[in-house]
Ligand code: ZN
């Protein structure tokens with residue numbers, strides 16, 4: 023048992039701070055403030071190391087390998103230890119008061135939210151009981167196999183150490199499950215079947231590594247027993263599935279819909295908003311109505327220009343849909359897809375500079391590259407950012423070329439990412455969306471913010487960036503650009519509506535399909551994928567619109583407050599200077615800082 027040692031350390035630290043605070047009541051003493059900050063920095067460093075010791079898999083995922091050979095078993099003892107960890111650190115955090123510097127105040131709030139969330143996830147959310155896809159040993163094995171943090175024999179030794187726990191790991195997993203959902207059981211089977219391929223890669227590596235014969239043999243037998251444990255888990259899940267279907271799926275399985283109470287609480291912990299989930303849902307509905315009004319207006323204006331004498335349908339949504347289909351025909355050629363994106367990045371930079379929208383550090387360039395083969399198959403475009411332990415690595419904008427596509431598939435993809443949407447996508451992913459935010463975030467040197475970064479702030483910023491660029495005249499206020507932007511914006515708006523709708527209001531698959539196809543102008547196939555994603559996740563789909571709504575409203579309220587003195591560039595730079603903190607905290611800090 024290792025934790026009593028740090029537990030004692032934490033207790034000692036907490037007590038020491040309590041007495042320091044009580045004996046010195048002068049919060050405005052600058053020495054006191056510097057002193058508090060120094061103590062807090064040391065406290066954070068201890069917190070992070072203890073966090074990684076408790077969560078070695080999470081640590082490896084962000085590039086921290088000190089505990090790579092340890093497995094955190096998903097059993098009751100680990101959960102209890104996690105609860106003690108959270109409570110002890112919450113107590114210690116409470117000893118730091120408002121005299122901290124602004125960045126440390128934000129870190130403190132983020133740590134508190136994370137620890138409170140951990141307790142809630144363990145005691146109330148309890149997905150370890152109903153989500154069999156929580157359990158998979160392959161991700162970390164794969165990370166250790168691919169990451170170059172140590173020579174291969176050393177990494178294989180870590181992996182071997184982990185493999186000694188695989189049987190115990192899946193035994194704990196099986197013991198946790200209590201009436202899982204059918205959807206997560208199916209996902210658990212699928213993903214653990216995928217895990218088997220990692221053992222094949224591992225076998226190859228063990229064969230080619232310079233190892234003594236007996237060591238090699240030991241490693242091989244650990245791989246075999248681990249593979250057997252995974253197969254046994256898959257068989258266990260398949261039996262749950264088969265038995266459940268015999269009994270009747272409705273009775274046998276838990277619903278994937280988590281209901282209002284859990285959804286609202288998860289929303290509060292994950293999004294960290296001034297609004298409740300229900301309020302945000304209503305804001306999304308209102309925003310959808312507003313977008314439809316704007317789209318109607320534009321469509322009436324440009325109908326004849328694009329559709330000639332074709333009669334306008336009476337139904338406005340149908341009219342918009344026909345027009346969108348027509349305008350989508352304008353797109354780049356398949357073999358020109360990557361080059362077109364590459365060309366746009368400097369244009370976006372130029373626009374930012376000319377319009378004085380934000381300063382971007384020129385020493386942190388963005389490289390557009392073809393998506394590496396091992397990453398292909400998910401999204402068409404993505405940002406690869408340096409992790410918190412590797413800040414000086416370059417940022418890549420990965421774009422998957424369309425050469426593997428059939429002409430038909432390429433055409434449908436390019437209609438979706440047409441001339442207009444492609445530009446909006448580049449704003450979102452690169453400038454001034456994710457890439458720009460990242461450069462700022464890395465300049466705010468807080469490991470806490472890098473590790474506990476708030477998804478709603480990060481996605482919300484990218485979504486805000488799209489709107490702001492168009493408002494500033496990017497795309498020359500072409501009505502076609504605005505129409506396409508509104509369609510794009512409907513996607514994140516409807517993500518919030520359907521997420522809340524499915525989990526809280528029992529939306530059916532047909533309702534979701536109608537929402538996306540009829541009201542958000544998407545393809546049926548896309549709607550089907552979204553339904554699946556929403557049955558497997560909760561709240562994450564709300565992050566895009568929630569972050570956008572709060573950033574946009576914050577800007578408008580500051581603009582009103584400051585009148586003539588309001589400066590857009592200054593607003594952007596100050597907003598991003600806090601790092602990837604929740605918008606709610608940034609709001610407080612921006613209103614406090616003159
Ligand atoms: Zn075409």
Ligand code: ZN
Pocket residue numbers: 450456481484
């Ligand atoms: Zn994004």
